Amino acid sequence: MEQDFAAAVPHGTEDGIWQLCLDRLALEVPPQQFGTWLKPLQAQYASSDGCLRLLAPNRIALDYIRGRYLERIGALLRELSGQQSLRIELGVARRATGAGGVAQRAARVAAVAASTTTSAQGLAAQFGTQLRAREQAQGHLNLTRQPVAPLHAAAQATYDDANGYGMQAGLDLPAPPADAQDEATAAGPASAPPSRLNPQLTFETLIEGSANRMARAAALHVAHAPGQLYNPLFIYGGVGLGKTHLMHAVGNQTLADKPDAKVLYIHAEQFVTDVVKSYQRKTFDALKQRYHSLDILLIDDVQFIAGKERTQEEFFNAFEALLSKKSHIVMTSDTYPKGLTDIHERLVSRFDAGLTVAIEPPELEMRVAILINKAKAEGIALSEDVAFFIAKNVRSNVRELEGALRKVLAYARFNGKDISIPVAREALRDLLSIQNRQISIENIQKTVADFYKIKVADMYSKKRPASIARPRQIAMYLAKELTQKSLPEIGEMFGGRDHTTVLHAVRKIGQERQQQIELNQQLHVLEQTLKR
Structure with missing residues (x-):
């Protein structure tokens, strides 16, 4: 027995209480840890001794949960069940042989x-x-x-x-x-x-x-x-x-x-x-x-x-x-x-x-398909408009995409609401606030200069060797993609260059990104760094 509370959970309610507990934990725990350690737990009510047993798939998971999450799980179960005390056991599901x-x-x-x-x-x-x-x-x-x-x-x-x-x-x-x-x-x-x-x-x-x-x-x-x-x-x-x-x-x-x-x-x-x-x-x-x-x-x-x-x-x-x-x-x-x-x-x-x-990072349609299929695996029919809303705001990778979906599903379930764009927007408000944070051209220049090991001053200098001109064009491309600045404004930040120079850089890098896997990977890394 890992935790001992005086009162017992009424028979037939353990599924609902445990699901509510999981919903709360999904909002608190990073998606990777939640999916690995908490989601596989099974709740089982034992009428013979009046306690709720949480079954881990193996000893490793049991030890990890006991050391990292058991205290929080106990607090949530007490709160959600309305009991001041609750009896809970942590065990291992018997393996079939x-x-x-x-x-x-x-x-x-x-x-x-x-x-x-x-x-x-x-x-x-x-x-x-x-x-x-x-x-x-x-x-x-x-x-x-x-x-x-x-x-x-x-x-x-x-x-x-x-x-x-x-x-x-x-x-x-x-x-x-x-x-x-x-x-x-x-x-x-x-x-x-x-x-x-x-x-x-x-x-x-x-x-x-x-x-x-x-x-x-x-x-x-x-x-x-x-x-x-x-x-x-x-x-x-x-x-x-x-x-x-x-x-x-x-x-x-x-x-x-x-x-x-x-x-x-x-x-x-x-x-x-x-x-x-x-x-x-x-x-x-x-x-x-x-x-x-x-x-x-x-x-x-x-x-x-x-x-x-x-x-x-x-x-x-x-x-x-x-x-x-x-x-x-x-x-x-x-x-x-x-x-x-x-x-x-x-x-x-x-x-x-x-x-x-x-x-490579999944394109929009692929992200939408992933979301719909992941929701279907959870027994939920996710509408395309909600899937498109999430997919447009989570562009980096599949893991973060699933984490965003889990937050939306948990938020809707916990608050008793149907899944809609307003509900998704509210569930992902922290993520959206980060996404909407302004990215400055100065930060883009510094990030790109650090990545390609050149000086920030080279971004707006008149030097034109390939080792400098190429990163400068990449910085111009990112400035156009990630900020609301106009071409003349971007050109001014790059040493007073003409807007046609910026347009040439944007078109050139954008076209090469579609053709060169290595460049696309580098741009992906730079975009993720700037959005942190």
């Missing part, structure tokens, strides 16, 4: 896949493959409550069960706490490592658009034919655009086609941790045995190995071993291979030897 466990996991995957109506588009022509169309019937996720497990039985839950509380479809799955990862690796290579895949993150639950079409096509090809073309596959893009979703989709599809395949998803920081442990325990042979025997290695945020010499050496060894046995490697990063710093050239050249594809 054997064939039943496999069937239960398959049912979870099928349930989530049915929650959207997306079709698997054909592979792009450059990949030379045409896939059959896939249509999924509409439905909603329906999680069956599990019986309460005794608290002492919680130790049976290991980190591989973490996929039960992963993020919603379309989001990057966050790396678990270090202690959680330690628990997963403590057993060593004597037993087959868990795949650490989130079964909710599949190709069917990923909304496709022009921003991710090529990356999705490449990932789908790898999933159906691992070890052949596009090895390694290097996916890069900004935060929250779906890179991790694609990696999990590759792993889940591979296991669906070949259940005995050895697949492992890890964050690069976990690989660093494994190398450090091997150093401490002198168990590098075990490290090699674990990683070199895989059929598919999915490693997230590979830029985190920068500057770590021994980690890069071990990763290079694993890289070579896997490629030699025709195992597949899929990596993600926040930048393209040649943009990585403090990583050995021999590694960078191998990253670039396969296929490198980018995921």
Whole structure:
């Protein structure tokens, strides 16, 4: 028992009280933490001893919730139930074992896949493959409550069960706490490592658009034919655009086609941790045995190995071993291979030897589709006008898009209102106030100068070398896009230049942004920095 209050919740009310509690928490807790730790909790009323039990999917989640959120949950439940005291227990849902466990996991995957109506588009022509169309019937996720497990039985839950509380479809799955990862690796290579895949993150639950079409096509090809073309596959893009979703989709599809395949998803920081442990325990042979025997290695945020010499050496060894046995490697990063710093050239050249594809920020129509499908998964029909309102005000990434939607849904539910544009505007008032904050041309000039490592004075000087002229044009473009200043006003701020010079820069950068992935990524980073 983690918390003990005198009174009990009346039978039949625990669902409503817990839902109200979740709605309040969704307004207080960052979207990523809410989706990872709080949303998967199940509420169960035990009439035999008159208490409300909150069931976590595993011991890791239980410990994290107990240390971080339990006090706040208790306060909210007391407030919402109208009780001065309330009895609550925190436990772990009992895991199904054997064939039943496999069937239960398959049912979870099928349930989530049915929650959207997306079709698997054909592979792009450059990949030379045409896939059959896939249509999924509409439905909603329906999680069956599990019986309460005794608290002492919680130790049976290991980190591989973490996929039960992963993020919603379309989001990057966050790396678990270090202690959680330690628990997963403590057993060593004597037993087959868990795949650490989130079964909710599949190709069917990923909304496709022009921003991710090529990356999705490449990932789908790898999933159906691992070890052949596009090895390694290097996916890069900004935060929250779906890179991790694609990696999990590759792993889940591979296991669906070949259940005995050895697949492992890890964050690069976990690989660093494994190398450090091997150093401490002198168990590098075990490290090699674990990683070199895989059929598919999915490693997230590979830029985190920068500057770590021994980690890069071990990763290079694993890289070579896997490629030699025709195992597949899929990596993600926040930048393209040649943009990585403090990583050995021999590694960078191998990253670039396969296929490198980018995921860009989703366009408006794609953001609207994501919102409608995410709301549908929650059992809510979101109107297009509300979806367009949210999508127009949240442009950065899918993770923030889902967070905004969750705020709107929670606000409407908590206040008993229908979802409309005024309700969405009120729910997102803090976000909108930040978005509407004026961005000055001076701030744009300083931000761009810092990014391209030139002096701010170069922005309005008469110097014209390419290393200065190019950033100056980018700053002019951003000034036109992000401020209400006219072309003559912008020209005046850039050393008294004529408005035609500004117009030329705006048109030039705008056109090149559509053609050059690298420039588009740089502009995206600059825009996000200026909007903070």
